[in-house]
Amino acid sequence: MTHRLTDGTAPHPAPRTTRPAPTTALVPTDRRLAHLTVLISGAGVAGPALALWLVRYGARVTLVEKAPALREGGFAVDFRGATHHTVLRRTGIWDEVHRRQTHMGRQTVVAADDRERVDLPAFFMSGDVEILRGDLSHILYERTRADVEYVFGDSVASLTEDSEGVDVTFERGAPRRFDLVVGADGLHSRTRRLVFGDESRYLRHLGHYVAGFGVPNHLGLHRTARIYTEPGRTMMISNYGGDPTRAGVALVFSSDRADHHRHGTARQKEILAERFAGMAWKHAATALDGLQSAEDLYFDAIAQIHVDRLSQGRVALLGDAGYGATMGGIGTGTALVSAYVLAGELAAAGGDHRAAFDAYEAEIGAYARNCQKSSDRVGPFLAPPTERRIRSRDRVYRVLGSRPMAGLFKKLTERPAGGLTLKNYG
Ligand SMILES: Cc1cc2nc3c(=O)[nH]c(=O)nc-3n(C[C@H](O)[C@H](O)[C@H](O)COP(=O)(O)OP(=O)(O)OC[C@H]3O[C@@H](n4cnc5c(N)ncnc54)[C@H](O)[C@@H]3O)c2cc1C
Numbered sequence: 001m002t003h004r005l006t007d008g009t010a011p012h013p014a015p016r017t018t019r020p021a022p023t024t025a026l027v028p029t030d031r032r033l034a035h036l037t038v039l040i041s042g043a044g045v046a047g048p049a050l051a052l053w054l055v056r057y058g059a060r061v062t063l064v065e066k067a068p069a070l071r072e073g074g075f076a077v078d079f080r081g082a083t084h085h086t087v088l089r090r091t092g093i094w095d096e097v098h099r100r101q102t103h104m105g106r107q108t109v110v111a112a113d114d115r116e117r118v119d120l121p122a123f124f125m126s127g128d129v130e131i132l133r134g135d136l137s138h139i140l141y142e143r144t145r146a147d148v149e150y151v152f153g154d155s156v157a158s159l160t161e162d163s164e165g166v167d168v169t170f171e172r173g174a175p176r177r178f179d180l181v182v183g184a185d186g187l188h189s190r191t192r193r194l195v196f197g198d199e200s201r202y203l204r205h206l207g208h209y210v211a212g213f214g215v216p217n218h219l220g221l222h223r224t225a226r227i228y229t230e231p232g233r234t235m236m237i238s239n240y241g242g243d244p245t246r247a248g249v250a251l252v253f254s255s256d257r258a259d260h261h262r263h264g265t266a267r268q269k270e271i272l273a274e275r276f277a278g279m280a281w282k283h284a285a286t287a288l289d290g291l292q293s294a295e296d297l298y299f300d301a302i303a304q305i306h307v308d309r310l311s312q313g314r315v316a317l318l319g320d321a322g323y324g325a326t327m328g329g330i331g332t333g334t335a336l337v338s339a340y341v342l343a344g345e346l347a348a349a350g351g352d353h354r355a356a357f358d359a360y361e362a363e364i365g366a367y368a369r370n371c372q373k374s375s376d377r378v379g380p381f382l383a384p385p386t387e388r389r390i391r392s393r394d395r396v397y398r399v400l401g402s403r404p405m406a407g408l409f410k411k412l413t414e415r416p417a418g419g420l421t422l423k424n425y426g
Helices: 046-056 081-091 094-099 122-126 133-144 190-196 263-276 283-295 331-349 353-373 378-382 387-401 403-417
Strands: 001-005 017-018 038-039 061-064 078-079 106-112 118-119 129-133 149-152 156-161 166-170 176-179 180-183 203-216 226-229 233-238 246-256 298-305 315-317
Touching: 017 403, 038 176, 046 061, 046 081, 046 133, 046 331, 061 156, 078 081, 078 122, 078 133, 078 331, 081 331, 094 129, 094 133, 106 122, 118 122, 122 403, 129 133, 156 190, 166 180, 166 203, 180 190, 190 315, 203 283, 203 378, 226 387, 233 263, 233 283, 233 315, 233 403, 246 263, 246 283, 246 378, 263 283, 263 298, 315 353, 331 353, 353 403, 387 403
Parallel strands: 038 061, 038 180, 061 149, 106 226, 180 315
Antiparallel strands: 001 156, 017 149, 078 129, 106 118, 156 166, 166 176, 203 246, 203 298, 226 233, 233 246
């Protein structure tokens, strides 16, 4: 079976490879996968988390990442409920995640003149524990870099599978062969495109976009956020602790066009500038000034991925590549949970990928899709289309933040994330 990508990319410098050091940091707890070589595409959250588990079971792992270095951008991501707690503990990152948590405080919806209208309950945005996405990615990378071969600045170009393994060609590096390949390369996964077909078959655009970038902390915020909404567009400025001189700007806007995220950064900045021009909030113009010089712009559609199956032959999908949702879909918690399950099922099956991928599908499919559903209405909720809807959203915020409702609300938001009892894989 050959899956070759035909849209060639411009030549790049040679990929940067970090080979595992001879002494391993993650001493394998057992050797059930010692005979297995695995290529993972994508060093976001899901990829390094899977690598960590596979190495513990003795597998030899190569992780190829398109970016020239670890992508440490993004806003905060949070964990909520029992399943997330368990996976953080078993992965062994509970303490470090808590040490680096944001401790986010008040997040306040404001009027155009910055008058405070309603405070959001911290749990609503920040879960039980919240950490910057980049910090989490960094923790996982640091835990695995001594045992995993990281190849930055390269990407899979073709996958050819036979009964014994998968031949892989890369855009820059020399061809290689692996027993298994896992696509953890995000919402716009190339692995998925190569093996399952064009993205248009799997990506469901939900009518909104999200963008984020860093600016100077003009508002002097400290572990707080201010949120301003006009019909169809929202701006949030926050400081997550850490560097007191920096703030993050998050933008959400409605658009029926499903292709904005395909443009380069310069065009994306133009789209954002056009879409947010004339915003009445007194701090909006200064925040938008920072957009032009931002070097860390994150911009994507609020979208979901729906595939029929999470694997085909020796190739499996993990994280956003298989069941992603850009925002509100509990993607990071689901990525850690799924990485734990996929590696665990491979270990339980002694590396038999057929049995393991079936079990992974059975264990994670419904859970991940249920989590994904939380993002169904996130765009219209964050950026309602009319003034009337903005008012009614704020009334919902007020009710949910009130003491009698807070406990019930916490339970409701935890329900999808907590909907899986994790097996113990030994
Ligand atoms: C820069 C960035 C910022 C983000 N910010 C937020 C945020 O603020 N809030 C939030 O909820 N979610 C955010 N996300 C998404 C969030 O990380 C995921 O929903 C979740 O953590 C699941 O992670 P993932 O590893 O499946 O996907 P991702 O975290 O998206 O990681 C995918 C990785 O694959 C790499 N990749 C892509 N294509 C290729 C290729 N062809 N070959 C090799 N590698 C490739 C990407 O560079 C990336 O490192 C962000 C993602 C990125 C990449």
